[in-house]
Amino acid sequence: MFADERKTQILFLLNQSQSILVSDLATSLDVSETTIRRDLQDLEEQGLLKRTHGGAITFQMASFEPSMVEKADFYAEQKMQIAKQAVAMVKTGDTLLLDSGTTTLQMARILPDQNLTIVTNSLPIGTELSRRKNIKLVMLGGELRSNTEALVGAYCEMILQNIHVDKVFLGANGIDLFKGVTTPNSAEASTKRAMIQTGRQVILVADHSKFGQIHFAKICDVKDLSCIITDELPSAEYLSEFTKQNIAVKPPLSDAWEEDG
Amino acid sequence: MFADERKTQILFLLNQSQSILVSDLATSLDVSETTIRRDLQDLEEQGLLKRTHGGAITFQMASFEPSMVEKADFYAEQKMQIAKQAVAMVKTGDTLLLDSGTTTLQMARILPDQNLTIVTNSLPIGTELSRRKNIKLVMLGGELRSNTEALVGAYCEMILQNIHVDKVFLGANGIDLFKGVTTPNSAEASTKRAMIQTGRQVILVADHSKFGQIHFAKICDVKDLSCIITDELPSAEYLSEFTKQNIAVKPPLSDAWEEDG
DNA sequence: TCGTTTGTGCTTGAATGTGCTCATTATATT
DNA sequence: AATATAATGAGCACATTCAAGCACAAACGA
DSSP: OOHHHHHHHHHHHHHHHSEEEHHHHHHHHTSOHHHHHHHHHHHHHTTSOEEETTEEEOHHHHOOHHHHSSSOOTTHHHHHHHHHHHHHTOOTTOEEEEOSSHHHHHHHHHOOSSSEEEEESBHHHHHHHTTOSSEEEEEOOEEEETTTTEEESHHHHHHHTTOOEEEEEEEOSEEETTTEEEESOHHHHHHHHHHHHHEEEEEEEOOGGGBTOOOSEEEEOGGGOSEEEOSSOOOHHHHHHHHHTTOEEEOSSOOOOOSOO | OOHHHHHHHHHHHHHHHSEEEHHHHHHHHTSOHHHHHHHHHHHHHTTSOEEETTEEEOHHHHHHOOOHHHHTOTTHHHHHHHHHHHHHTOOTTOEEEEOSSHHHHHHHHHOOSSSEEEEESBHHHHHHHTTOSSEEEEEOOEEEETTTTEEESHHHHHHHTTOOEEEEEEEOSEEETTTEEEESOHHHHHHHHHHHHHEEEEEEEOOGGGBTOOOSEEEEOGGGOSEEEOSSOOOHHHHHHHHHTTOEEEOSSOOOOOSOO
């Protein structure tokens, strides 16, 4: 039996049972386990299955996303990476402003229960943090936008004009070198703009898909940011511009960084 | 079964019941509880579920989790009666202010999905109403008091000074003819006082146990109320005083009432 | 024939997955 | 508020599986 025949056979067997053992394959195909492992490695590189310890499984078996998780949020894992990076910037005693958004919500979830003051305009973030003992929570008020569960408007901005925080963690839908940071809704853009005014450091959290996107309402220019946390380095063009404007860019993989911006 | 298969299975089971026990998972997946805990830890890190003591819950579930205050509520049934009475006073198009508290939370839950504007300083009420399509929600901002999940303080009152509503539904801990309406916390009392200023009609929702009680911080005099909704008629002394001051008293059993006060 | 390439199997140290124990912490009970 | 009960996390031990390097053999072209 040729190697390619064997690989086809492996895929056939796998599709029947959804998961399969290296040892079983070795027995039934009458080759050593080493050979099977090499085959599985090839097949995984071709994206045809997912290896596990002791065997392999189909992608349907491996991926939780499609039907399982309610929100078909494809970037859930990346957002968690970004959230971890962001949380790493937080120090005990800090006063933070968390904008509404899924990434900042993840941040709130993994925020350590240390002495902190958190300001937010996001209802779910508020609910999440309301149970924490060592976190002092200040909600911004205002009208609720139901799509984003964010509070916006004049009342919100009225409070923002009266506070000052150490770090603002901002979400956005698009980042473009020329058009700046943008979002679809103008009321939210206005609120986000007010948020930027309240913070010494403005940190944008955005996955790589946001680079190059442009949406209706402009929030600010790229130069108004102190730091961008993302999951994948943007193109050299973006990077050099960020460097020129002294904006720190933090992808999740690296470890040590300076904490200025 | 491989670890990844097992994790997929965990998510599948979790999505069916919204919450799940470590012990049940260990039994049905035939591994030790230690292993299940490790799986849950991984899944939590990926942002796919929220761990609790003894198991895990979905994020949707997490925001519904009843607060401590609500659990230990002996008068739940009475409060539901009061809430029904209160909701009966609401008309389409009304602008309402809902104070924080378990009775007003019940109100929010049974509020018909008609054209309404609701202002509230309660985080759980906000969460409850955020899903309603025909209700425009305005959150008051401010610092969160963790016992009551109410927003209080200067920022809250700043917004209150800028709004006006048709009806204020107020909660309190004590009602006494001489000492007035009282609550244990002075910050909340101050906020409630500001609420009273914003409304044409001030409706107090309070079960019968509150009559005669006096707490630390005074909110207002009895005469400042337009209406009291309760579950059991108070003593003749109270009733005659209320009548004298033209305050409507509404126990739940009766049906027809005039809607002035 | 030789040297090279390709496929396969073996060996070994390292990595991974799992379950157990026990001190600590969270929750429930009184 | 104090105690009892249960759940957790950290560390350890054990078994299994893996990756990488080496060895061997068959296939192939010169």
